[in-house]
Amino acid sequence: MKTVKQITLAARPKGMPDMSIFRFDDVALPEVKTGELQLKGRYYSVDPYMRGRMNDVKSYSPPFKLEHALEGGAVAEVVESKDPAFAPGDLVLGPYLPWATEMVVPAATVKKIDTNLAPASYFLGVLGMTGLTAYIGLLDIGKPKAGETLVVSGAAGAVGLVVGQLGKHLGLRVVGIAGSEDKIKMLKEEYGFDEALNYKTGDLSAQIAKACPDGVDIYFDNVGGDVTDAVVPHLNFFARIPLCGQIAIYNNEEPSVGPRIQPTLLTRSVLMQGFIIRNYPTRYAEGIQYLAPLVKAGKIKFTETFVEGFEKIPEAFLALFTGQNTGKMIVKV
Amino acid sequence: MKTVKQITLAARPKGMPDMSIFRFDDVALPEVKTGELQLKGRYYSVDPYMRGRMNDVKSYSPPFKLEHALEGGAVAEVVESKDPAFAPGDLVLGPYLPWATEMVVPAATVKKIDTNLAPASYFLGVLGMTGLTAYIGLLDIGKPKAGETLVVSGAAGAVGLVVGQLGKHLGLRVVGIAGSEDKIKMLKEEYGFDEALNYKTGDLSAQIAKACPDGVDIYFDNVGGDVTDAVVPHLNFFARIPLCGQIAIYNNEEPSVGPRIQPTLLTRSVLMQGFIIRNYPTRYAEGIQYLAPLVKAGKIKFTETFVEGFEKIPEAFLALFTGQNTGKMIVKV
DSSP states (O other): OOOEEEEEEOOSSSSSOOOEEEEEEEEEEOOOOEEEEEEEEEEOOTTHEEEEETSSSSOOOOOOTTTOOOEEHHHEEEEEEEEETTTTTEEEEEEEEBBBSSEEEEEOEEEEOOOSSSGGGGGGGTSSSSHHHHHHHIIIIIIITTTEEEESTTTBBBHHHHHHHHHHTTTTTTEESSSSSSHHHHHHHTTSEEEETTTTOOOOOHHHHHHHHTTTEEESSSOHHHHHHGGGEEEEEEEEEEEEOGGGGGGOOSOOOOEEOOOHHHHTTTEEEEGGGGGOOGGGHHHHHHHHHHHHSSSSSEEEEEEEEEHHHHHHHHHHHGTTSSSSEEEOO | OOEEEEEESSSSSSSOOOGGGEEEEEEEOOOOTTEEEEEEEEEEEEOOHHHHHHHHEEEEEEEETSSBBOOOEEEEEEEESTTTOOOTTTTEEEEEEESSEEEEEEEEGGGGGGGGOOOOOGTTTTSSHHHHHHHHHIITOOOOOTTTTEEESSBHHHHHHHHHHHHHHHTTTEEOOOOSSHHHHHHHHHHHSEEEEEEEEOOOOHHHHHHHOOOOOEEEEOOHHHHHHHGGGGGGEEEEEEEOTTTTTTSSSSSSEEOHHHHHHHHTTTEEOOGGGGGGEEEEEEOOOHHHHHHHSSSOOOOOEEEESSSGGGHHHHHHGGGSSSSSEEOOO
16 A cells, blocks of 8 residues: 555644644555546645634634644646546646645546646636636625726735736726735736735825725725724725635634724625635636636736645645735645 | 794714704794795604714715704605695605704605505604615515524614514514513514513523524624624524614714624625615615505504604604614604
8 A cells, every 4th residue: 555645634723823733644545446536736725714724613614624634725637547537647626635645536526627728726726716716706796897996905815816907807996905015016017906005014094095086896805804994994885895815813812803894884885795615616617717818818917826845835824824925825746 | 934943963972972962943934935845843753873974974874964953754744835746734754854843845855655554653664764674674685584593683673673573474583682671571572573682681692592593694783782793603604684773883982893703704604784775765665565564464563662742852862872762763743
C-alpha cells in the first residue's frame, strides 16, 4: 500500500489560527474500487471561509472533523481510474478534496476541466467558486443598474477583484477598499476601479464620502467589522448589500460588537442578504458561460498568488488573514 | 378668518422626547380654494415612526419642519368642499394631515373611506398603514411557508398583532415577544399566538429556544435592540427578517452598539430587508382586499387604544415609547 502525506486538523483554533492546529501525517492510500479515481493534487485552493469550518458551530458548511484531513477546492490529475469517463492524465476539479498529496475519491465528486478555456488554476478562481460568488452576489443580490455606485470591501482579494471588474463591465461607478498602497494603486491602474481607498490610512468614512458623491447603491461586503461601519452611513435608499465574507471578524474569540446597522437598513429600505455559492449549484453553468468570454477578452483580469509545495498549504492559508495575497491564493504542487 | 389649534414642533428631541418639544398654537385657517377641502379632524394616528421624522436626518420620510405643525395619518370629516367629488359630511383618510383641529388641504391628498366595510378608525390601523405594513412585510419579505416558525417582536403593538394573526392564517407557528404578563396572556388567549414571551422576565434567548424547537424561519422585527440580539442566534438557514421598526433604539442619543449580526446572516444565508409601506403604493388596494374579509370574519382581530381629545395627541404619542398602548393608538376627537 502506498503512503501519502495528509494535513490533519489537530486542534480547533481559538481566535487567529496558527501552525499548531495543523499536523502532517503519513496515511495509507486505499485501493481504487469501481467508480473511484486515484488523484494526485496539483493546485490547492485556500480560502477564508475555511476558517469558519474549523469551528464546531452551525454554518453553511459542516465543520471540519478533528483528527481528519482538512479539505477544500483543488485541481488534481488522474493517476488511476476505475470509472470509464476518466483516464490517467485527465485534470479534474473537486470542491472538497482532502489536503493530501494523493487521494482516492468517488468519480462523481469531481469534474473534468477544459484547459483550452483557461489555465487549470483558474477553475479554482475566476471560473470557479470565486468568479461564481462574484457573479451571483453582484447580479442576483446587488441587482446593479448602470450609473449606480458599487463599493466593494476586500477589493484586492480574489472575489473583490472580479466583483469590481464585473461592476465596471455593467456600467457602475466602482470604489474598492483594500489595506495597502500597493493594492490601491493596482486596483486603479490595472483593474480599472474608479477609486480605491486604503482603510488603514486616514478617515475611511470621509474617504468614502469623497469617492461616492452620489452615495452607495451596492455594498459588496467581503470583510465586515470597522470597514462596514464606515460604509453603512453612506448607503442610499434601496441600497443592496450582498454579504459575502466577514474576514475581519472570523478570528474573534468573543462575538464582535459594533454600531447596530438596523436603524440605517430600516430607514433607507436597504436589503442585506447573506449567501454562499454552494446554494446556487443550478447557476454554475450559466455563470461560467457569462464569465469565460469576459476573461478571454481581458475584460476581467485575474490575479493569483502562487505558493509552491504541498507542505506550504498551512502557511498559505494563514497568510489570508494578514492580507498577504493579491487575488486568488493557490498552492501549486 | 377662523382660528384653529395646531400642534407645532417647537424643538427637536434629544433622546426620549417629552412635552417640551410640542407647542399648541392658534393659527388662522386659510380660505378654501378650488380643488381644496376644509376638514375637521376626527381620528388622529400616533405612530412610532414619527419619532424618526423629528430628527433632522436622512430617512424614508422627510424630517418634520421646526416651527411647523406636526402631521400624520388621520380620518377627518369634510366641512366645506370646493372639489366636486366630495361633500360636507364625507369621512376621508389622509396619510399626512397636520395636527390641527381643522385644516384646508388639496382634495387630491385624501381619500373617501367606506364605513360600511369597517369602523372609521380601522382605516388608520388594520385596513390602513398598520395592516398593509404587516401584509407586505410578512408576505413579500417573509415569504412564509406553512409549518415554518415566525417570531414577531413588539407583538402586542398595532403591526405585531396583525402579523401574528396573518401568520396563523398562513399556517405558521407564531411566537410573539412583548413586555408585560397582560400582553403575553392576551396574545395567547385572545389572538391565538402559539407562544408569547415576556422579554422583561427571565432569559429571552432560552425562552426562544424553548418556544421555537425548530428554530426561527421569519423574524418580523418591530423593536430591535436587545430583543433582536436574543433572536438572531436562533435563526435558521435561509431565514428572512422583515425589518419594520426599531422602537427600542429610536430614542438613543448615541448610536446603539450591539453584537454584530453579519456573521450569522452570512453563515446562515439570511435575508434582512428594511421596508416602509409608503414605498408600496401600488399594493394598497390588493392588501386591503386581502385583509378586509379576514377582519370581517373575525380571523384578524384588532385592538385599539383610544385617547380622547385633540390636546391629548402629544401624550398619546409619548405613551408609545413606554408600551402603554395595546394595538393601535388613536386619538379621537
